Amino acid sequence: xxxxxxxxxxxxxxxxxxxxxxHAVSHVDLTIMENEIFGIVGPxxxxxxxxxxxxNLLQQPTSGQVIIDGQDITSLRGSALxxxxxxxxxxxxxxxxxxxxxxxxxxxFNLKAAGWKSSDIPAxxxxxxxxxxxxxxxxxxxxxxxGGQKQRVAIARALANNPSILLCDEATSALxxxxxxEIVTILQDINRKMHLTIVFIxxxxxxxxxxxxxxxxxxxxxxxxVNDTYTLFxxxxxxxxxxxVARVMxxxxxxxxxxxxxxxxxxxxxxxxRAYDPVISTVIKTYDVDLSIIHGKIEYIDNKPFGILLVTLxxxxxARDAALAYLQAHTHHVEEVSEx
Amino acid sequence: MGETAQMVSIAMVASLLLGTLxxxxxxxxxxPLLVQNKFVNRIAGVVVNVIRSVPFVILLVVLIPLTKIxxxxxxxxxxxxxxxxxxxxxxxxxxxxxxxxxxxxxVLESAIASxxxxxxxxxxxxxxxxxxGLIRAITVTFxxxxxxxxxxxxVGGGGIGDLAIxxxxxxxxxGVMAVTVILLVVIVQIAQVIGDKVAAHxxx
Numbered sequence: 240x241x242x243x244x245x246x247x248x249x250x251x252x253x254x255x256x257x258x259x260x261x262h263a264v265s266h267v268d269l270t271i272m273e274n275e276i277f278g279i280v281g282p283x284x285x286x287x288x289x290x291x292x293x294x295n296l297l298q299q300p301t302s303g304q305v306i307i308d309g310q311d312i313t314s315l316r317g318s319a320l321x322x323x324x325x326x327x328x329x330x331x332x333x334x335x336x337x338x339x340x341x342x343x344x345x346x347x348f349n350l351k352a353a354g355w356k357s358s359d360i361p362a363x364x365x366x367x368x369x370x371x372x373x374x375x376x377x378x379x380x381x382x383x384x385x386g387g388q389k390q391r392v393a394i395a396r397a398l399a400n401n402p403s404i405l406l407c408d409e410a411t412s413a414l415x416x417x418x419x420x421e422i423v424t425i426l427q428d429i430n431r432k433m434h435l436t437i438v439f440i441x442x443x444x445x446x447x448x449x450x451x452x453x454x455x456x457x458x459x460x461x462x463x464x465v466n467d468t469y470t471l472f473x474x475x476x477x478x479x480x481x482x483x484v485a486r487v488m489x490x491x492x493x494x495x496x497x498x499x500x501x502x503x504x505x506x507x508x509x510x511x512x513r514a515y516d517p518v519i520s521t522v523i524k525t526y527d528v529d530l531s532i533i534h535g536k537i538e539y540i541d542n543k544p545f546g547i548l549l550v551t552l553x554x555x556x557x558a559r560d561a562a563l564a565y566l567q568a569h570t571h572h573v574e575e576v577s578e579x
Numbered sequence: 580m581g582e583t584a585q586m587v588s589i590a591m592v593a594s595l596l597l598g599t600l601x602x603x604x605x606x607x608x609x610x611p612l613l614v615q616n617k618f619v620n621r622i623a624g625v626v627v628n629v630i631r632s633v634p635f636v637i638l639l640v641v642l643i644p645l646t647k648i649x650x651x652x653x654x655x656x657x658x659x660x661x662x663x664x665x666x667x668x669x670x671x672x673x674x675x676x677x678x679x680x681x682x683x684x685x686v687l688e689s690a691i692a693s694x695x696x697x698x699x700x701x702x703x704x705x706x707x708x709x710x711x712g713l714i715r716a717i718t719v720t721f722x723x724x725x726x727x728x729x730x731x732x733x734v735g736g737g738g739i740g741d742l743a744i745x746x747x748x749x750x751x752x753x754g755v756m757a758v759t760v761i762l763l764v765v766i767v768q769i770a771q772v773i774g775d776k777v778a779a780h781x782x783x
Contacts, residue, residue, distance in 0.1 A: 297691065320694075325693070331688070331689060333685055335685040337708060348693065351699060352693045352696070393689075397693075
Protein backbone atom coordinates (compact mmCIF):
# COMPACT_ATOMS: atom_id res chain seq x y z
CA UNK A 240 0.00 0.00 0.00
CA UNK A 241 1.84 3.12 -1.12
CA UNK A 242 2.14 5.74 1.58
CA UNK A 243 2.59 9.49 1.31
CA UNK A 244 6.19 10.54 1.79
CA UNK A 245 5.78 14.27 1.29
CA UNK A 246 2.65 16.21 2.17
CA UNK A 247 2.40 19.91 1.50
CA UNK A 248 -0.65 21.46 3.14
CA UNK A 249 -1.89 24.90 2.15
CA UNK A 250 1.59 26.22 1.46
CA UNK A 251 1.90 29.96 0.91
CA UNK A 252 5.16 31.77 0.27
CA UNK A 253 4.95 35.55 0.18
CA UNK A 254 7.80 37.96 -0.38
CA UNK A 255 7.35 41.57 0.59
CA UNK A 256 9.18 44.13 -1.45
CA UNK A 257 9.04 47.81 -2.26
CA UNK A 258 6.01 47.56 -4.51
CA UNK A 259 3.92 45.24 -2.35
CA UNK A 260 3.67 41.52 -1.76
CA UNK A 261 4.65 38.82 -4.19
CA HIS A 262 2.66 35.61 -3.79
CA ALA A 263 5.29 33.24 -5.09
CA VAL A 264 3.37 30.18 -3.92
CA SER A 265 -0.39 30.29 -3.30
CA HIS A 266 -2.42 27.72 -1.35
CA VAL A 267 -0.60 24.68 -2.65
CA ASP A 268 -1.69 21.23 -1.51
CA LEU A 269 0.32 18.30 -2.78
CA THR A 270 0.86 14.72 -1.72
CA ILE A 271 3.77 12.76 -3.10
CA MET A 272 3.73 9.01 -2.67
CA GLU A 273 6.54 6.64 -1.83
CA ASN A 274 8.75 5.63 -4.72
CA GLU A 275 7.12 7.78 -7.36
CA ILE A 276 8.86 10.16 -9.71
CA PHE A 277 6.76 13.27 -9.32
CA GLY A 278 7.18 16.19 -11.66
CA ILE A 279 6.33 19.84 -11.17
CA VAL A 280 6.15 21.75 -14.43
CA GLY A 281 5.23 25.23 -15.49
CA PRO A 282 6.61 28.35 -17.15
CA UNK A 283 9.34 30.52 -15.58
CA UNK A 284 8.13 32.44 -12.58
CA UNK A 285 5.39 29.92 -11.81
CA UNK A 286 6.85 29.29 -8.38
CA UNK A 287 8.21 25.78 -8.98
CA UNK A 288 11.70 26.46 -7.63
CA UNK A 289 10.27 28.22 -4.59
CA UNK A 290 7.93 25.31 -3.95
CA UNK A 291 10.58 22.62 -4.18
CA UNK A 292 12.72 24.56 -1.71
CA UNK A 293 9.86 24.52 0.76
CA UNK A 294 10.09 20.73 0.91
CA ASN A 295 13.43 20.82 2.71
CA LEU A 296 12.76 24.24 4.23
CA LEU A 297 15.51 26.01 2.29
CA GLN A 298 12.59 28.32 1.82
CA GLN A 299 10.49 28.89 4.89
CA PRO A 300 6.80 28.97 3.94
CA THR A 301 4.85 32.02 5.08
CA SER A 302 2.10 29.62 6.15
CA GLY A 303 1.18 25.99 5.72
CA GLN A 304 2.65 22.67 6.77
CA VAL A 305 5.39 20.47 5.40
CA ILE A 306 5.09 16.84 6.44
CA ILE A 307 7.88 14.41 5.63
CA ASP A 308 7.31 10.71 6.36
CA GLY A 309 4.45 11.63 8.64
CA GLN A 310 6.47 14.16 10.62
CA ASP A 311 5.54 17.85 10.59
CA ILE A 312 8.87 19.57 9.98
CA THR A 313 7.59 23.09 9.38
CA SER A 314 8.75 24.56 12.67
CA LEU A 315 11.95 22.55 13.06
CA ARG A 316 15.21 24.45 13.37
CA GLY A 317 18.87 23.83 14.05
CA SER A 318 20.07 20.26 14.50
CA ALA A 319 16.55 18.79 14.34
CA LEU A 320 16.11 20.33 10.91
CA UNK A 321 19.62 19.25 9.87
CA UNK A 322 18.74 15.67 10.72
CA UNK A 323 15.66 15.74 8.52
CA UNK A 324 17.64 17.33 5.70
CA UNK A 325 20.05 14.40 5.70
CA UNK A 326 17.17 12.22 4.59
CA UNK A 327 16.49 14.49 1.62
CA UNK A 328 19.02 14.84 -1.18
CA UNK A 329 18.96 17.75 -3.61
CA UNK A 330 20.49 18.47 -6.99
CA UNK A 331 20.40 21.74 -8.89
CA UNK A 332 20.43 23.20 -12.37
CA UNK A 333 23.92 24.61 -12.01
CA UNK A 334 25.30 21.67 -10.05
CA UNK A 335 26.45 23.76 -7.06
CA UNK A 336 29.61 21.81 -6.29
CA UNK A 337 32.31 23.30 -4.07
CA UNK A 338 34.68 24.69 -6.69
CA UNK A 339 37.71 24.76 -4.39
CA UNK A 340 37.39 21.11 -3.40
CA UNK A 341 38.05 17.89 -5.29
CA UNK A 342 35.24 15.58 -6.36
CA UNK A 343 36.04 13.25 -3.49
CA UNK A 344 35.97 16.11 -0.99
CA UNK A 345 32.65 17.27 -2.42
CA UNK A 346 31.05 13.89 -1.84
CA UNK A 347 32.79 13.59 1.52
CA PHE A 348 31.22 16.86 2.62
CA ASN A 349 27.78 15.30 2.90
CA LEU A 350 29.21 12.43 4.91
CA LYS A 351 30.99 14.84 7.23
CA ALA A 352 27.71 16.69 7.52
CA ALA A 353 26.10 13.54 8.89
CA GLY A 354 28.91 12.93 11.35
CA TRP A 355 30.66 10.04 9.61
CA LYS A 356 34.03 9.03 11.07
CA SER A 357 36.86 10.25 8.85
CA SER A 358 38.24 6.73 8.60
CA ASP A 359 34.98 5.44 7.12
CA ILE A 360 34.57 8.23 4.61
CA PRO A 361 36.98 7.26 1.75
CA ALA A 362 35.40 3.86 1.24
CA UNK A 363 31.89 5.27 1.07
CA UNK A 364 33.07 8.04 -1.31
CA UNK A 365 34.52 5.40 -3.68
CA UNK A 366 31.28 3.46 -3.52
CA UNK A 367 29.24 6.52 -4.41
CA UNK A 368 31.52 7.63 -7.23
CA UNK A 369 31.35 4.12 -8.68
CA UNK A 370 27.58 4.32 -8.62
CA UNK A 371 27.73 7.23 -11.06
CA UNK A 372 30.73 6.01 -13.01
CA UNK A 373 33.26 8.59 -11.87
CA UNK A 374 35.56 6.57 -9.62
CA UNK A 375 38.66 7.48 -11.63
CA UNK A 376 38.08 11.19 -11.22
CA UNK A 377 38.06 11.48 -7.45
CA UNK A 378 40.99 13.92 -7.24
CA UNK A 379 39.79 16.15 -10.02
CA UNK A 380 38.32 19.63 -9.45
CA UNK A 381 34.81 20.48 -10.69
CA UNK A 382 36.12 23.05 -13.18
CA UNK A 383 37.82 20.21 -15.03
CA UNK A 384 34.58 18.28 -15.58
CA UNK A 385 31.82 18.54 -18.15
CA GLY A 386 28.28 19.51 -17.18
CA GLY A 387 27.06 15.94 -17.24
CA GLN A 388 29.94 14.77 -15.07
CA LYS A 389 29.34 17.58 -12.59
CA GLN A 390 25.69 16.61 -12.29
CA ARG A 391 26.71 13.00 -11.70
CA VAL A 392 28.99 14.12 -8.88
CA ALA A 393 26.09 16.12 -7.50
CA ILE A 394 23.93 12.99 -7.59
CA ALA A 395 26.61 10.93 -5.86
CA ARG A 396 26.88 13.61 -3.20
CA ALA A 397 23.12 13.87 -2.75
CA LEU A 398 22.85 10.11 -2.24
CA ALA A 399 25.68 9.97 0.30
CA ASN A 400 23.48 9.46 3.35
CA ASN A 401 20.96 7.14 1.69
CA PRO A 402 18.16 9.64 1.54
CA SER A 403 14.61 8.46 0.91
CA ILE A 404 13.80 11.55 -1.14
CA LEU A 405 15.69 13.31 -3.95
CA LEU A 406 14.73 16.84 -4.97
CA CYS A 407 15.80 17.94 -8.46
CA ASP A 408 15.62 21.62 -9.36
CA GLU A 409 15.84 21.85 -13.17
CA ALA A 410 18.58 19.23 -12.98
CA THR A 411 18.75 18.74 -16.75
CA SER A 412 18.03 22.28 -17.91
CA ALA A 413 21.70 23.22 -18.29
CA LEU A 414 22.65 20.05 -20.18
CA UNK A 415 22.60 19.13 -23.84
CA UNK A 416 19.92 16.59 -24.88
CA UNK A 417 22.19 13.52 -24.86
CA UNK A 418 23.63 14.29 -21.45
CA UNK A 419 20.17 15.06 -20.14
CA UNK A 420 19.11 11.59 -21.30
CA GLU A 421 22.00 10.06 -19.38
CA ILE A 422 20.96 11.82 -16.22
CA VAL A 423 17.33 10.76 -16.74
CA THR A 424 18.51 7.15 -17.06
CA ILE A 425 20.59 7.40 -13.89
CA LEU A 426 17.60 8.81 -12.00
CA GLN A 427 15.25 6.11 -13.27
CA ASP A 428 17.84 3.53 -12.22
CA ILE A 429 18.24 4.79 -8.68
CA ASN A 430 14.51 5.26 -8.31
CA ARG A 431 14.07 1.57 -9.08
CA LYS A 432 17.05 0.16 -7.20
CA MET A 433 17.08 2.37 -4.13
CA HIS A 434 13.33 2.95 -3.75
CA LEU A 435 14.00 6.65 -3.93
CA THR A 436 11.09 9.10 -4.16
CA ILE A 437 11.99 11.79 -6.65
CA VAL A 438 10.49 15.26 -7.00
CA PHE A 439 11.66 16.93 -10.19
CA ILE A 440 11.08 20.51 -11.32
CA UNK A 441 11.40 21.34 -14.97
CA UNK A 442 10.09 23.39 -17.82
CA UNK A 443 11.37 20.79 -20.29
CA UNK A 444 8.25 18.87 -21.26
CA UNK A 445 10.23 16.29 -23.14
CA UNK A 446 11.90 15.26 -19.91
CA UNK A 447 8.49 15.22 -18.24
CA UNK A 448 7.14 12.90 -20.89
CA UNK A 449 9.90 10.37 -20.33
CA UNK A 450 10.56 10.52 -16.64
CA UNK A 451 7.52 11.41 -14.57
CA UNK A 452 4.78 9.13 -13.27
CA UNK A 453 2.62 12.00 -12.06
CA UNK A 454 2.80 15.70 -12.82
CA UNK A 455 1.63 18.89 -11.13
CA UNK A 456 1.27 21.94 -13.35
CA UNK A 457 1.98 25.30 -11.74
CA UNK A 458 1.01 28.72 -12.92
CA UNK A 459 1.60 32.01 -11.08
CA UNK A 460 2.18 30.28 -7.76
CA UNK A 461 -0.77 27.88 -7.83
CA UNK A 462 -1.05 24.26 -8.77
CA UNK A 463 -3.65 24.21 -11.54
CA UNK A 464 -3.66 20.56 -12.50
CA VAL A 465 -2.33 17.29 -11.10
CA ASN A 466 -2.57 14.05 -13.00
CA ASP A 467 -0.70 11.00 -14.10
CA THR A 468 1.62 11.79 -16.98
CA TYR A 469 -0.26 9.95 -19.69
CA THR A 470 -3.58 11.59 -18.90
CA LEU A 471 -2.00 15.01 -18.56
CA PHE A 472 -0.39 14.78 -21.99
CA UNK A 473 -3.33 13.25 -23.79
CA UNK A 474 -6.18 14.99 -22.03
CA UNK A 475 -4.91 18.23 -20.51
CA UNK A 476 -7.67 20.24 -18.80
CA UNK A 477 -6.28 23.60 -17.77
CA UNK A 478 -5.12 26.15 -20.34
CA UNK A 479 -1.59 26.15 -18.90
CA UNK A 480 -1.40 22.39 -19.13
CA UNK A 481 -2.63 22.46 -22.71
CA UNK A 482 -0.04 25.04 -23.68
CA UNK A 483 2.75 23.06 -22.08
CA VAL A 484 1.94 19.73 -23.66
CA ALA A 485 1.09 21.23 -27.02
CA ARG A 486 4.72 21.56 -27.92
CA VAL A 487 5.41 17.91 -27.44
CA MET A 488 2.07 16.61 -28.63
CA UNK A 489 1.24 18.88 -31.46
CA UNK A 490 1.41 18.25 -35.12
CA UNK A 491 1.87 21.52 -36.93
CA UNK A 492 -0.55 22.11 -39.77
CA UNK A 493 1.44 23.38 -42.76
CA UNK A 494 -0.09 26.77 -43.62
CA UNK A 495 0.37 26.11 -47.34
CA UNK A 496 -1.97 23.15 -47.21
CA UNK A 497 -4.51 23.43 -50.02
CA UNK A 498 -8.09 22.89 -49.00
CA UNK A 499 -10.38 21.53 -51.61
CA UNK A 500 -14.15 21.72 -51.41
CA UNK A 501 -15.67 18.51 -49.98
CA UNK A 502 -12.57 18.06 -47.93
CA UNK A 503 -12.03 18.47 -44.22
CA UNK A 504 -8.84 18.35 -42.21
CA UNK A 505 -8.85 16.13 -39.16
CA UNK A 506 -6.50 15.60 -36.26
CA UNK A 507 -6.96 12.09 -34.93
CA UNK A 508 -5.35 10.83 -31.75
CA UNK A 509 -4.95 7.23 -30.63
CA UNK A 510 -4.38 6.05 -27.11
CA UNK A 511 -2.46 3.01 -25.87
CA UNK A 512 -2.96 -0.21 -27.75
CA ARG A 513 -5.48 1.44 -30.09
CA ALA A 514 -2.46 3.17 -31.60
CA TYR A 515 -1.98 0.12 -33.73
CA ASP A 516 -5.55 -0.56 -34.88
CA PRO A 517 -6.10 -0.37 -38.66
CA VAL A 518 -8.86 2.20 -38.31
CA ILE A 519 -7.80 4.20 -41.34
CA SER A 520 -8.00 1.31 -43.81
CA THR A 521 -11.37 0.25 -42.41
CA VAL A 522 -12.74 3.75 -42.96
CA ILE A 523 -11.54 3.83 -46.55
CA LYS A 524 -12.97 0.38 -47.28
CA THR A 525 -16.31 0.93 -45.57
CA TYR A 526 -17.23 4.49 -46.53
CA ASP A 527 -17.07 6.29 -49.84
CA VAL A 528 -14.27 8.62 -48.84
CA ASP A 529 -10.66 9.31 -49.61
CA LEU A 530 -8.45 9.62 -46.63
CA SER A 531 -4.91 10.95 -47.04
CA ILE A 532 -2.39 11.05 -44.28
CA ILE A 533 -0.56 14.38 -44.19
CA HIS A 534 1.49 13.82 -41.07
CA GLY A 535 1.71 11.29 -38.28
CA LYS A 536 3.70 10.46 -35.21
CA ILE A 537 3.69 8.21 -32.18
CA GLU A 538 4.89 9.67 -28.88
CA TYR A 539 5.82 7.54 -25.91
CA ILE A 540 4.61 9.05 -22.70
CA ASP A 541 5.75 7.33 -19.53
CA ASN A 542 6.51 4.41 -21.85
CA LYS A 543 2.99 4.19 -23.19
CA PRO A 544 2.29 4.95 -26.88
CA PHE A 545 0.13 7.79 -28.08
CA GLY A 546 -0.41 8.40 -31.79
CA ILE A 547 -1.47 11.49 -33.68
CA LEU A 548 -2.48 11.63 -37.32
CA LEU A 549 -3.25 14.63 -39.48
CA VAL A 550 -5.50 13.53 -42.35
CA THR A 551 -7.66 14.98 -45.04
CA LEU A 552 -11.06 13.40 -45.48
CA UNK A 553 -12.52 13.86 -48.93
CA UNK A 554 -16.02 12.91 -50.05
CA UNK A 555 -19.68 13.90 -50.04
CA UNK A 556 -21.09 15.38 -46.87
CA UNK A 557 -23.04 12.20 -45.96
CA ALA A 558 -20.05 9.94 -46.53
CA ARG A 559 -17.77 12.25 -44.59
CA ASP A 560 -20.18 12.46 -41.66
CA ALA A 561 -20.52 8.69 -41.50
CA ALA A 562 -16.77 8.21 -41.69
CA LEU A 563 -16.32 10.87 -39.04
CA ALA A 564 -18.73 9.10 -36.72
CA TYR A 565 -16.83 5.85 -37.16
CA LEU A 566 -13.52 7.56 -36.44
CA GLN A 567 -14.87 9.23 -33.33
CA ALA A 568 -16.10 5.90 -32.02
CA HIS A 569 -12.86 4.07 -32.65
CA THR A 570 -10.16 6.52 -31.69
CA HIS A 571 -9.31 8.58 -28.66
CA HIS A 572 -10.21 11.96 -30.10
CA VAL A 573 -11.05 13.47 -33.48
CA GLU A 574 -10.78 17.18 -34.01
CA GLU A 575 -11.58 19.09 -37.15
CA VAL A 576 -8.91 21.63 -37.93
CA SER A 577 -10.48 24.82 -39.20
CA GLU A 578 -9.02 27.30 -41.65
CA UNK A 579 -6.26 29.67 -40.62
CA MET B 580 61.49 51.63 8.50
CA GLY B 581 61.28 49.63 11.66
CA GLU B 582 58.66 51.96 13.00
CA THR B 583 56.55 51.53 9.92
CA ALA B 584 56.91 47.78 10.21
CA GLN B 585 55.80 47.93 13.84
CA MET B 586 52.72 50.01 13.16
CA VAL B 587 51.70 48.05 10.13
CA SER B 588 52.20 44.62 11.65
CA ILE B 589 50.22 45.43 14.78
CA ALA B 590 47.39 46.83 12.71
CA MET B 591 47.56 43.89 10.27
CA VAL B 592 47.24 41.36 13.05
CA ALA B 593 44.35 43.29 14.54
CA SER B 594 42.56 43.51 11.20
CA LEU B 595 43.13 39.86 10.41
CA LEU B 596 41.73 38.73 13.72
CA LEU B 597 39.02 41.23 14.53
CA GLY B 598 38.34 42.39 10.98
CA THR B 599 37.75 38.83 9.77
CA LEU B 600 35.58 38.12 12.80
CA UNK B 601 33.42 41.18 12.26
CA UNK B 602 33.24 40.46 8.54
CA UNK B 603 32.08 36.95 9.35
CA UNK B 604 29.44 38.26 11.73
CA UNK B 605 28.21 40.71 9.10
CA UNK B 606 27.94 37.86 6.60
CA UNK B 607 26.36 35.21 8.80
CA UNK B 608 23.70 37.56 10.18
CA UNK B 609 22.72 38.81 6.74
CA UNK B 610 21.12 35.91 4.92
CA PRO B 611 18.11 33.79 5.96
CA LEU B 612 20.06 30.78 4.71
CA LEU B 613 22.40 31.17 7.68
CA VAL B 614 21.63 32.85 10.99
CA GLN B 615 19.79 35.94 9.90
CA ASN B 616 19.78 38.44 12.73
CA LYS B 617 18.83 41.91 11.59
CA PHE B 618 19.61 43.44 14.98
CA VAL B 619 23.19 42.25 15.25
CA ASN B 620 23.74 42.88 11.58
CA ARG B 621 22.60 46.47 11.84
CA ILE B 622 24.74 47.23 14.89
CA ALA B 623 27.87 45.72 13.38
CA GLY B 624 27.15 47.52 10.14
CA VAL B 625 26.72 50.90 11.78
CA VAL B 626 29.91 50.57 13.82
CA VAL B 627 31.92 49.63 10.76
CA ASN B 628 30.34 52.38 8.66
CA VAL B 629 31.02 55.08 11.25
CA ILE B 630 34.68 54.17 11.58
CA ARG B 631 35.09 54.05 7.84
CA SER B 632 33.36 57.32 7.14
CA VAL B 633 35.56 59.35 9.48
CA PRO B 634 38.63 60.66 7.61
CA PHE B 635 41.68 58.93 9.00
CA VAL B 636 43.45 62.03 10.29
CA ILE B 637 40.34 62.99 12.23
CA LEU B 638 40.11 59.45 13.59
CA LEU B 639 43.70 59.83 14.77
CA VAL B 640 42.77 62.92 16.74
CA VAL B 641 39.43 61.62 18.02
CA LEU B 642 41.06 58.48 19.36
CA ILE B 643 43.80 60.33 21.28
CA PRO B 644 42.15 59.77 24.71
CA LEU B 645 41.67 56.08 23.99
CA THR B 646 45.22 55.81 22.67
CA LYS B 647 46.49 57.35 25.89
CA ILE B 648 44.56 54.79 27.94
CA UNK B 649 45.72 51.79 25.94
CA UNK B 650 49.33 52.66 25.30
CA UNK B 651 50.14 55.42 27.79
CA UNK B 652 51.41 57.76 25.09
CA UNK B 653 50.22 59.62 22.03
CA UNK B 654 53.43 59.68 20.08
CA UNK B 655 55.40 57.01 18.30
CA UNK B 656 54.51 53.91 16.34
CA UNK B 657 52.86 51.99 19.15
CA UNK B 658 50.47 54.82 19.78
CA UNK B 659 49.81 55.20 16.08
CA UNK B 660 48.82 51.57 15.82
CA UNK B 661 45.65 52.26 17.82
CA UNK B 662 43.87 54.42 15.27
CA UNK B 663 45.52 52.40 12.49
CA UNK B 664 44.06 49.19 13.89
CA UNK B 665 40.60 50.68 14.26
CA UNK B 666 40.68 51.82 10.70
CA UNK B 667 42.14 48.57 9.41
CA UNK B 668 39.66 46.41 11.29
CA UNK B 669 36.67 48.26 9.84
CA UNK B 670 38.21 48.35 6.39
CA UNK B 671 39.12 44.68 6.38
CA UNK B 672 35.74 43.67 7.81
CA UNK B 673 33.94 45.07 4.78
CA UNK B 674 36.39 43.39 2.40
CA UNK B 675 36.00 40.06 4.15
CA UNK B 676 32.22 40.41 4.15
CA UNK B 677 32.43 41.08 0.43
CA UNK B 678 34.55 37.98 -0.17
CA UNK B 679 32.06 35.82 1.75
CA UNK B 680 29.06 37.32 0.00
CA UNK B 681 30.64 36.54 -3.36
CA UNK B 682 30.38 32.83 -2.62
CA UNK B 683 27.79 31.38 -4.98
CA UNK B 684 24.40 31.25 -3.23
CA UNK B 685 23.61 27.98 -4.98
CA VAL B 686 26.69 26.31 -3.53
CA LEU B 687 25.65 27.57 -0.11
CA GLU B 688 22.10 26.24 -0.62
CA SER B 689 23.48 22.86 -1.60
CA ALA B 690 25.63 22.73 1.53
CA ILE B 691 22.74 23.65 3.79
CA ALA B 692 20.39 21.21 2.07
CA SER B 693 22.77 18.42 3.03
CA UNK B 694 22.00 19.02 6.70
CA UNK B 695 25.49 20.20 7.58
CA UNK B 696 25.98 22.10 10.85
CA UNK B 697 26.82 25.81 10.52
CA UNK B 698 30.49 25.49 11.46
CA UNK B 699 31.04 22.88 8.74
CA UNK B 700 29.29 25.02 6.14
CA UNK B 701 31.53 27.94 7.12
CA UNK B 702 34.80 26.00 7.19
CA UNK B 703 34.35 23.64 4.26
CA UNK B 704 32.26 25.73 1.90
CA UNK B 705 32.28 29.46 2.66
CA UNK B 706 35.93 29.66 3.64
CA UNK B 707 37.12 27.39 0.82
CA UNK B 708 35.12 29.19 -1.85
CA UNK B 709 36.07 32.67 -0.66
CA UNK B 710 39.79 31.95 -0.17
CA UNK B 711 41.02 33.80 -3.27
CA GLY B 712 38.84 36.76 -2.28
CA LEU B 713 40.13 36.68 1.30
CA ILE B 714 43.73 36.68 0.13
CA ARG B 715 43.06 39.60 -2.15
CA ALA B 716 41.40 41.38 0.75
CA ILE B 717 44.52 40.92 2.88
CA THR B 718 46.64 42.36 0.08
CA VAL B 719 44.38 45.39 -0.28
CA THR B 720 44.32 46.03 3.46
CA PHE B 721 48.09 45.72 3.69
CA UNK B 722 48.67 48.20 0.89
CA UNK B 723 46.18 50.63 2.40
CA UNK B 724 47.83 50.26 5.79
CA UNK B 725 51.24 51.18 4.43
CA UNK B 726 49.69 54.30 3.03
CA UNK B 727 47.82 55.16 6.22
CA UNK B 728 50.92 54.57 8.32
CA UNK B 729 52.60 57.33 6.37
CA UNK B 730 49.76 59.61 7.37
CA UNK B 731 50.23 58.60 10.96
CA UNK B 732 53.81 59.67 10.50
CA UNK B 733 52.68 63.22 9.92
CA VAL B 734 51.21 63.47 13.37
CA GLY B 735 54.19 62.02 15.19
CA GLY B 736 53.72 58.36 14.63
CA GLY B 737 57.16 57.81 13.26
CA GLY B 738 57.86 55.49 10.40
CA ILE B 739 58.44 56.20 6.77
CA GLY B 740 55.84 58.89 6.61
CA ASP B 741 57.50 60.69 9.43
CA LEU B 742 60.81 60.31 7.65
CA ALA B 743 59.38 61.70 4.48
CA ILE B 744 57.83 64.65 6.27
CA UNK B 745 60.74 65.47 8.60
CA UNK B 746 63.48 65.23 6.06
CA UNK B 747 61.68 65.60 2.84
CA UNK B 748 59.08 68.24 3.66
CA UNK B 749 60.39 70.24 6.56
CA UNK B 750 63.97 70.15 5.39
CA UNK B 751 63.30 70.12 1.70
CA UNK B 752 65.60 67.20 1.20
CA UNK B 753 63.93 65.87 -1.88
CA GLY B 754 66.45 63.09 -2.16
CA VAL B 755 65.29 61.54 1.09
CA MET B 756 61.66 61.93 0.16
CA ALA B 757 62.29 60.34 -3.22
CA VAL B 758 63.98 57.35 -1.63
CA THR B 759 61.16 56.82 0.83
CA VAL B 760 58.55 57.01 -1.90
CA ILE B 761 60.46 54.49 -4.00
CA LEU B 762 60.79 52.22 -0.99
CA LEU B 763 57.09 52.39 -0.35
CA VAL B 764 56.25 51.66 -3.98
CA VAL B 765 58.56 48.63 -3.95
CA ILE B 766 57.06 47.25 -0.76
CA VAL B 767 53.56 47.66 -2.09
CA GLN B 768 54.42 46.08 -5.44
CA ILE B 769 55.98 43.05 -3.80
CA ALA B 770 52.98 42.63 -1.53
CA GLN B 771 50.58 42.89 -4.46
CA VAL B 772 52.48 40.37 -6.58
CA ILE B 773 52.73 37.86 -3.75
CA GLY B 774 49.06 38.35 -2.92
CA ASP B 775 47.97 37.87 -6.51
CA LYS B 776 50.08 34.75 -6.92
CA VAL B 777 48.73 33.14 -3.78
CA ALA B 778 45.13 34.03 -4.66
CA ALA B 779 45.57 32.62 -8.17
CA HIS B 780 46.85 29.37 -6.73
CA UNK B 781 43.55 28.86 -4.96
CA UNK B 782 41.37 29.68 -7.93
CA UNK B 783 40.71 26.24 -9.32
